[in-house]
Amino acid sequence: MLAWTIYLSFAGALAQALLPKGRPALARWLALVVAIAGLVLALAGFAAGMGPSHFARITIVDKQWVPSMGIHYLLAADGISLVLVLLTGLAAVAGVLFSWNIEHRTKEFFAFYLALIGGVYGVFLSFDFFLLFVFYEIAIVPKYFLIAIWGSTRREYGAMKLALYSFVGSAMVLIGLLAAYARSGGHSTGLDALAHAGLPVSFQMWAFPLVFTGFAILAGMWPFHTWAPTGHVAAPTAASMLLAGVVMKLGAYGCLRVAISLFPHGMDPWGFSLLGIGSWRDVFAVLAVIGIVYGALVALAQQDFKFVIGYSSVSHMGFVLLGLMTLNQIGMTGAVLQMYSHGVIAGLLFAIVGRIVYERTHTRQLADLETMHLSKRLPFAAWVFVIAGIASMGLPGFSGFVAELQVLVGAWVAKPGWMIAAGVGIVVGVAYTWRALQRAFFSDVSPGTHVHEQEHSLAAITVPEIAGVGLLMTATLIVGLYPRILLEAIEPAVKTLLAGGGQ
């Protein structure tokens, strides 16, 4: 049943391409229906997992695809997949709602949009390395066009940068895939089969960093993160919501599902240590911590509102990577929960900045926004941003709190130094969020010489906007107040993964 999330999205993309010209309303409703159908399927899949099986891994489809090379069309889902599929469903629906105002080449927009969604669903459900890679690559091209055609600031540059970074990352993954496949005798590309193929430690020692870095580029790991801010800023609102919301998760998910589970010995100690770094695990953990602090500090200095959110994504994704590198139950569970949490919250933040505020004020410069008294003129946006900002800072009651707490505890168990450095990142996170909030909405700066120039009333908040905000807000609140609902799904899957590969 979950497989239909993929097929429906691709069918929706194809249907969009075949729609008659000049019917934007039809394209919108079709996209909404397809996205909602995906969300419903994802919810149903999640609910089914809650049943007596307790989120044990279920195989959805297992067919021989290329028998001569041992490639299977293998779709399956464990707790981690279910959570991320759910996130994709949420982000997809919210993205359609926040692109309700797209009038330029509407059907093409939604065609690329749904193709991207289909690829993302596919990655989260693939348990064959080859199939996973196919879906992973399918997601690259629509991203490029979404940004290059419908984007804003330096869109062609941002789009090309994103496409090339993604493609370089996937080239690294492809090398790892080919090498692992050839090394294991060329019998199968199934993740389980490769995990149990007994790949030699010396091989894992170079394959792990290669594949991990390849995926981590898309997860925004410092110093390969630079595509993220430019890409997010250039992208149209729905695309930046998807980029931050789910596409960056593809990278983190790949790190978890492929790099860590296939090449666990790649994280073994080297046998010597340099400046306290004695293994690839230390290397990536340090890079993650740098990403957390660096992203937060740079966000603090931005003048463009969207760049603030863009860099905050780098910082938050650092928590995911740090959580993965703790290699303990609580840290990795936290990492997966943080994927969900950041997906929802970043989507909300981008929606406010890119759609609700920018479409009305036509500026994202904090210096300009300061003069507009937005808290009075757009109280809805202001209060939603307050709540989303609080969630983003990781205050109790929201999903981010639980996730980051778990990552920090995991890091403390693994290496206290990591935790202390990451804690600094949280403090700076509070600072940049407050700064952006203050300057964009609650500032009292008078417009100066051009008095009342822009004081004409701003367009009213529309129904799709309220619906989208409501959806994402509910998603973060429910998990924040009752985290067990997701943790029950994630924990067994992480446990199996830590115990050594699949079932």
Place this chain on the structure above:
Amino acid sequence: MNYADLFRATLPELALELAALLVLVVDLGFLRKAALNLRVAVAALLGVLGCAAALWVLPFQGHGFVTPGTGELLLSAGGSAAVAQVGILLLTALTLLLLADATFTKHVGEFVSVVLMAAAGALLVAAAQDLLVIFIGLELLSLGLYILTAFAKRSGASAEAAIKYYLFGGMSAAFLLFGFSYLYGIAGSTNLYHIVLAVNGLQGMHTAPLLFVALVMVAAGLGFKVAAVPFHLWAPDAYEGAPAPAAAFIASVSKVAGFALLISIGTAALHVYGSFQEIFRIEPQSHTLVAREYAGFGVPWSLLLLILAVASMTVGNLAALAQISVRRLLAYSAMAHGGYTLLALGFFSYSPMSARAILYYVLTYGLTTVGAFGVVGVVEKATGSDRLDAFAGLSRRNPLLSAVLLVLFLSLAGIPPLVGFWAKFNLFAAILRVYATGAGLGLVVLAIAMSAVSLYYYLQVLKRAFVMPAVDETPIALHPVTMAVLLLTTLGVVVLGCFPELLQGWIAGFYPGM
């Protein structure tokens, strides 16, 4: 000499030659006064029927032609040769159909018959097992290609390209013949099988320097045919100057023939050792079956191929970044693709795995390129230019055409689930399964890195088509036959990409008889 056997072994070539003569007779004899449209349609149709006839008689070739008395194989049939021949015939038919709305010449009859004769040469090259037959086939093919390149008589670029192509071609033929003469001197035979046998017995002997000279010459000659760097200088000009169907023919059919010949050199050893038991060995640690390493004419040969491969991948991909003409871009990308294929030829293995992967790559690449040149031809006709900017706003001028362009170029870039990705995966997996460490791994890494570079220039074209606004919004009309060809290639690229086993199984099916 048994002429009945020879007749049987060359049935497909004969069918093509007969069709070529028939086209000439019909076009010059009966349709002299007819409208150009009609003449094009009739000539192309007859040509396609000729290809169909050749395809039909292909299975009746028997087991190839053996020189009586000596037991030397002159022409092989079945196996990789048959796969390549089917590919050549199908690609030729597609190229002929692209003629549908051609206006570059009034001499359609001659054009079609030259295409058919060149295709006959290509068939010969694909099957040849003897140096002399190889040379004759190559010359038949090349002479046809020179004429086709020059066919747009009203265009200066076409004439310039043809003379460049011809001069380089003549030179490379001389090199090739020179190399062949040394090989004959070493082996005392012109037969590939005997040469490989003699060369493999020669390792470390004092005649080895002679072998090096011979192989360098041969590599130069064949490198020219497949446009490998540094013998590539003709390619951008020929691709740019030739009429679109001729360029498609050069880019696809002659490539298939050239690589089929290189495969023949690689697999000549299979005939030497015969049985497959010798070919595989058991890996002691993991008890897996591993194909043994092997390289055509011996170590210097694979070294030469690898040098050409590395140069082609690097220069092709990097030079393509700077192109502003889409045809030249396709020429450089063709070098890059040739480079990947040469890599697999350099790391050829005893098993049929390599030959299969290379054939898969070359055939699907040929299919994609024919489509790509079809699109370029249409755009060129509408805008009068093949510059990148001529593609601006294509998605609004003809959405279907732009969709075709999207699929074909993404396939060339190697994005799944399109066939170009499969071809690459298959090719690199074939190399790594035999050469999983050291130079094999290193060069595959280089190839993948280079193919990551290639996305940039393919996206440059797609960016024009989808992102940039059109200078001129008038819709581009398409001849229905051209549209059909383009849709067919696109469909092939998508379907073979989603179900790779279709083509892979078909290619593998040809092997038991080898």
